Amino acid sequence: MSDFVNLAFNGLIVGLLVSLLAMAITLVFGIARFPNASAGDVATVGAYSGLAGSAITHKLYLIVAFGVAVPAAVSVFFYFILFRALSRKAAVSSLIASIGVAFVLRATLTGIFGYDTRSYPLPIARATLIGPLRVMPSDLSILFIALAALAVVFATLYLTPIGKRMRAVADNPDLAKASGIRANRVLVVMWVMAGLLAGLAGTLLGVKAVISSQMGWDLLIPAFAAAILGGLGNPLGAVVGGVLIGVAQEVSTPFVGFTYKFAIGFLVLLITLLIRPQGLFASNIQVR
Amino acid sequence: MNHITKLLCKRLPALGATLIAGAAMAATPYPVGALNPVSGAGSTFGSGMLKSIEIAAHAINEAGGACGRTIKIVSADTQTSPDAAVVAAKKLVDVDKVNAVLGTWSSGVSLAVLPITKAAGITEMNTSGAPAVTQNDPQDLVWRFQATDKLFGEVFAKIAHQHGFKRPATMAYNNASGVSLVKVFARTWKASGGKLASEVIYNPHQSSYQSELQQVLSHHPDVVVMGSYVPDTTIILREWYQSGEDPNLKWIIPGWAANDSLIKALGSQVTQGVISVDSISNIHAASYRYWAKAYKRETGHDANTNAYAAMAYDMMTVWGLAMQADCSDLSHKAINGRIRKIDSSSGVKVYSFAQGKKALAAGKTINYQGASSDLSFDAQGNTTAIFKESVIDHGKLKGVKLITSVK
Numbered sequence: 001m002s003d004f005v006n007l008a009f010n011g012l013i014v015g016l017l018v019s020l021l022a023m024a025i026t027l028v029f030g031i032a033r034f035p036n037a038s039a040g041d042v043a044t045v046g047a048y049s050g051l052a053g054s055a056i057t058h059k060l061y062l063i064v065a066f067g068v069a070v071p072a073a074v075s076v077f078f079y080f081i082l083f084r085a086l087s088r089k090a091a092v093s094s095l096i097a098s099i100g101v102a103f104v105l106r107a108t109l110t111g112i113f114g115y116d117t118r119s120y121p122l123p124i125a126r127a128t129l130i131g132p133l134r135v136m137p138s139d140l141s142i143l144f145i146a147l148a149a150l151a152v153v154f155a156t157l158y159l160t161p162i163g164k165r166m167r168a169v170a171d172n173p174d175l176a177k178a179s180g181i182r183a184n185r186v187l188v189v190m191w192v193m194a195g196l197l198a199g200l201a202g203t204l205l206g207v208k209a210v211i212s213s214q215m216g217w218d219l220l221i222p223a224f225a226a227a228i229l230g231g232l233g234n235p236l237g238a239v240v241g242g243v244l245i246g247v248a249q250e251v252s253t254p255f256v257g258f259t260y261k262f263a264i265g266f267l268v269l270l271i272t273l274l275i276r277p278q279g280l281f282a283s284n285i286q287v288r
Numbered sequence: 289m290n291h292i293t294k295l296l297c298k299r300l301p302a303l304g305a306t307l308i309a310g311a312a313m314a315a316t317p318y319p320v321g322a323l324n325p326v327s328g329a330g331s332t333f334g335s336g337m338l339k340s341i342e343i344a345a346h347a348i349n350e351a352g353g354a355c356g357r358t359i360k361i362v363s364a365d366t367q368t369s370p371d372a373a374v375v376a377a378k379k380l381v382d383v384d385k386v387n388a389v390l391g392t393w394s395s396g397v398s399l400a401v402l403p404i405t406k407a408a409g410i411t412e413m414n415t416s417g418a419p420a421v422t423q424n425d426p427q428d429l430v431w432r433f434q435a436t437d438k439l440f441g442e443v444f445a446k447i448a449h450q451h452g453f454k455r456p457a458t459m460a461y462n463n464a465s466g467v468s469l470v471k472v473f474a475r476t477w478k479a480s481g482g483k484l485a486s487e488v489i490y491n492p493h494q495s496s497y498q499s500e501l502q503q504v505l506s507h508h509p510d511v512v513v514m515g516s517y518v519p520d521t522t523i524i525l526r527e528w529y530q531s532g533e534d535p536n537l538k539w540i541i542p543g544w545a546a547n548d549s550l551i552k553a554l555g556s557q558v559t560q561g562v563i564s565v566d567s568i569s570n571i572h573a574a575s576y577r578y579w580a581k582a583y584k585r586e587t588g589h590d591a592n593t594n595a596y597a598a599m600a601y602d603m604m605t606v607w608g609l610a611m612q613a614d615c616s617d618l619s620h621k622a623i624n625g626r627i628r629k630i631d632s633s634s635g636v637k638v639y640s641f642a643q644g645k646k647a648l649a650a651g652k653t654i655n656y657q658g659a660s661s662d663l664s665f666d667a668q669g670n671t672t673a674i675f676k677e678s679v680i681d682h683g684k685l686k687g688v689k690l691i692t693s694v695k
């Protein structure tokens with residue numbers, strides 16, 4: 001039994017990392033209306049900017065601050081030079097452009113940092129036992145930071161005027177425009193948020209695992225799966241989807257072994273979509 | 289000029305003046321292909337490998353060439369990618385008409401290039417680990433200068449025995465190399481009556497290996513034998529240390545994973561007592577000293593940072609000696625057939641092309657002792673290897689002993 005508790009907790013942490021990136025993807029999909037393939041590599045930018053920051057400070061929260069600031073800037077930068085101009089074209093042009101952005105970012109990072117993996121200079125501390133649960137201090141920090149970030153995002157979306165406008169644009173862009181909501185401002189805020197979330201996913205993944213130029217790309221497919229599972233465009237769905245896939249993968253290992261656990265994540269996706277093709281939490285568009 | 293030489297070569301033997309023909313042929317350089325991972329994941333080693341092939345070719349040319357022919361190196365980049373390597377190999381074979389392709393690095397690249405060199409009937413020399421590389425080679429054209437994963441697995445079992453471990457567990461990265469290493473370990477270990485506590489094969493690119501670790505640790509092994517790489521090893525060792533479970537557990541890890549980057553990532557406390565096993569160059573041989581000095585001069589790097597470059601140096605030297613062993617037939621098939629002849633166990637030991645050329649001129653059989661190993665090829669074209677066991681102590685790799693593999 002204690003084994004399952006530990007497996008589930010590990011699944012929760014891994015799932016939360018996926019959720020953060022899934023949230024970045026789902027925000028872009030809900031408001032800018034295209035699947036953003038560059039989200040993973042923006043996350044990698046976050047991990048490396050956190051690493052650059054760690055040259056100055058060894059404090060986790062400052063490393064995280066570096067790790068979210070740069071990707072937010074990168075994200076807005078590409079909105080202005082690329083995605084804004086493409087917003088009037090079919091979604092597929094933006095998708096292709098985002099794949100291009102992904103390649104550019106990855107190649108640049110590989111060019112600067114090479115193929116070697118890196119780690120943050122953080123202390124490695126022993127786990128504490130909470131009942132049957134073995135909790136590592138680093139996992140606890142990840143849990144705390146991820147939940148805090150998600151709380152801030154939801155508060156912004158549901159409690160602030162800009163959040164209301166974002167949801168209005170997501171709901172019905174024409175009606176939002178007719179009501180005098182300026183899409184440009186909404187989109188800039190959205191890209192900042194997507195950049196912050198992706199950067200946070202990358203930085204925390206770097207804390208938990210290692211930093212490499214491929215890390216974000218590897219996280220992209222599970223994140224897309226989580227976003228689709230929850231219903232593309234729905235923020236709460238992305239979080240639930242990520243955690244569900246993470247926990248299902250880890251808890252299944254005593255039965256299916258370690259080589260097939262990724263398949264379990266996708267099996268969950270497959271079954272959900274068979275029963276509920278619109279995803280767990282259908283977004284407004286799909287309900288209409 | 290080239291045209292005249294060709295004409296002379298054609299006509300003169302007909303006149304029976306083979307001696308003069310030999311002299312005329314000497315003017316044409318002899319093209320050899322260097323196909324190395326100059327860019328991509330293998331770029332840390334590739335340019336040093338190319339440099340070392342050139343160092344060896346230069347040494348041959350300085351000694352008057354092989355059978356009077358100067359060696360001309362035609363180089364191409366594999367980009368550490370099978371696709372790019374195939375294009376580069378086709379160019380070397382079809383356009384540059386090279387007589388041998390030297391220095392492919394990773395198994396994936398070598399396996400992609402081999403059909404091309406085999407179809408052209410030319411020799412391929414590589415530093416790849418996967419057993420499949422030298423299998424299915426009826427023409428005996430493939431030569432491996434790196435220890436196979438099989439040798440690694442056997443040496444791991446030997447070391448586990450010597451340390452008196454009783455309950456080893458294995459963890460392997462799910463690819464050909466990682467899995468075959470622990471499989472050979474398990475087979476060798478069981479053959480000598482031992483039992484395994486647990487065996488886990490894990491998927492690459494995970495953000496956590498806690499579930500895998502939990503499974504291994506629940507069987508209370510006294511040592512974990514890994515077939516792994518730096519990124520996954522970093523995460524696994526960190527999570528093991530953080531969990532606080534079995535703090536006295538020992539680890540046996542291949543040298544490409546348990547190295548300075550691992551120590552840098554984890555610090556001295558986590559890595560304390562980790563046993564690292566790596567194949568090393570023939571560091572006490574004169575051939576190694578000569579190559580190491582030239583390597584340092586040409587690249588500015590220390591020789592011990594690039595074991596594959598020593599192998600690449602040996603490839604060119606072996607080919608030159610095989611040419612020199614019988615100047616009457618310089619077809620690439622005949623030269624390939626003489627590779628075992630210059631490696632005859634009863635021959636006089638030589639450490640350079642010049643030494644070998646002199647001994648051959650005196651009518652002796654020779655046994656070339658390489659910079660990478662003493663180079664004794666088995667029936668499949670695999671070489672023997674020297675392994676070094678090191679232990680990480682206070683953040684430093686400390687050599688314990690050398691182990692030579694048996695053929």
